[in-house]
Each structure stands twice: as C-alpha cells, then as structure tokens.
Amino acid sequence: MLSEVGYRFTHTISRTPGSSIADGLRAGSGPDPDPALFLAQHQAYLDALAEAGVTTLCLPALEAFPDSVFVEDPALCFPEGAILLRPGAQTRLGEAEAILPVLQEQFPTVIQLQGPGYVDGGDIMVTDREVLVGLSARTNEEGFEELAKHLKAWGYRPRMMKTPETILHFKTASSYLGSETVLCTRDMAESGLFEGYKTVVIPQGEEVAANAIRVNDTILMSKGFPKTATLLRKTTPDVRVVELDTSEAARVDGGLSCMSLRYFKG
C-alpha cells in the first residue's frame, strides 16, 4: 500500500458532461445546468488536473446516463486495481457497466461488486491510513461489507461511518488534504467522525467549498469561497491552491471530487 495513497496520483479518468445533464438527479429545484458552460468548466478542471501532474483520460459523453460526468461514483481505483461499485440511485446503476471496459483496459485487476448492496464512490474517503465509507441514501451496510472484504484483501483498512442525513455524499462535506488532515464543515468536525485526524473547518456560509481535492501538491477547490481559500493557503502553505468554477456541476449536486477517478500507477 502506497504511504500517500490519499493524494499521490499519476492518472485520472473523467467523462465529458452530456447535453442530457439537465436531467441529472438533484435534491433541490434550482435552474438546470447550462451544458455549454458545464463543458467549458469541465475542460478547465481537466487542465487543472494535468497541471497538478496527472495524465488525464476523458471518456466521451454518455447521453443515456445524465449523471455519468460524476465518474467518481461507479468505481474506486487503487494502485492494486479497480473496484467496480454499485451506485445506489436506480438511474445510475448502469454507469458501472458502462465504465467497466475502460477500467479493464487501464488496470490488470478489476473487481466487480456483486450486490445486493450499494456503494457510491462519493461516500468513500481514502486517507493515507484507512478507507472511510459513509452510509447514506446511496451506500448501505451490505455494500460496505462487500467492499470491505476486497479492501482488506489488498491491505487497506475500511471503516464504516455515517454520512450526515442532510448531505448527498460523505465527501459532499469533507475532503482529505494529506498529512492526516481533513477539510470539512463544522457539523462534520463536531460530530466526532474525524477523531484522530486534524481538521480544517470550513468558515460559516462557505460549506459548499468542503468538496475539494488534493492531487499531489495542488488542492483544487471551488471558486467563490474566499475565506476557505485564505484558510487553505494559510494552513497548507506548501500546497498550491487552485480555484475552479463549479457552478454548473453544483446545479446537479456535484462538485470537484465527483468528476474524476484518481489513482497512482507505479
């Protein structure tokens, strides 16, 4: 197991947002994302990943699956291989089958969860010492148990957590920053979920900024949250903080982590 498995990456896989993105799942009832603007923001995201030192692979849009740009949810990737997950929303389960051939091309080993449980990648936080899995409306205990069996076989330490009820995914409100540090909302920090980790607590009113990603020596965060940007630059001075516009992904409850599978290939 790589000692910096939570943020040291050489490769990413993403998927172009389709024009069906307006049919993506969302809890609220705000305006639809603008497909052209989403595409431009997605390209800027891919450029920022490349700038952070990874080789990016971007798959063609899958119009039949409006949420398929959120490629983090149907799979989980490690240096040892990939695990095909079972997304917990009915309209998204087929995304796993669609990405399987790509994973089989990229990884010598691909494990496929058989069910009947469900796990969304957005509920999984890989830190440098364990794999935290938050139970949610999309991830259940049976899914966790099946995933945990495979993680343990590769030497990882899975731990079952609870995603707070008010949010979609565990990582909607938290992100791993490396060096045993988690960026998270005040609610998550105070819930005790991250006992044993250092926490960087998101300033009030900027909760959306909690979904960030550390990729090598760069943190990608959403634009428009100046207090969080300042806080991150102060608390992680050796890491470059890059702000990206994620307004269109946010309209369908997505953020930065959701738009890539990140992994290390030795």
Ligand code: CIR
């Ligand atoms: C969904 O509800 O599944 C999508 N509209 C958003 C998924 C965001 N994915 C993530 O947080 N990993």
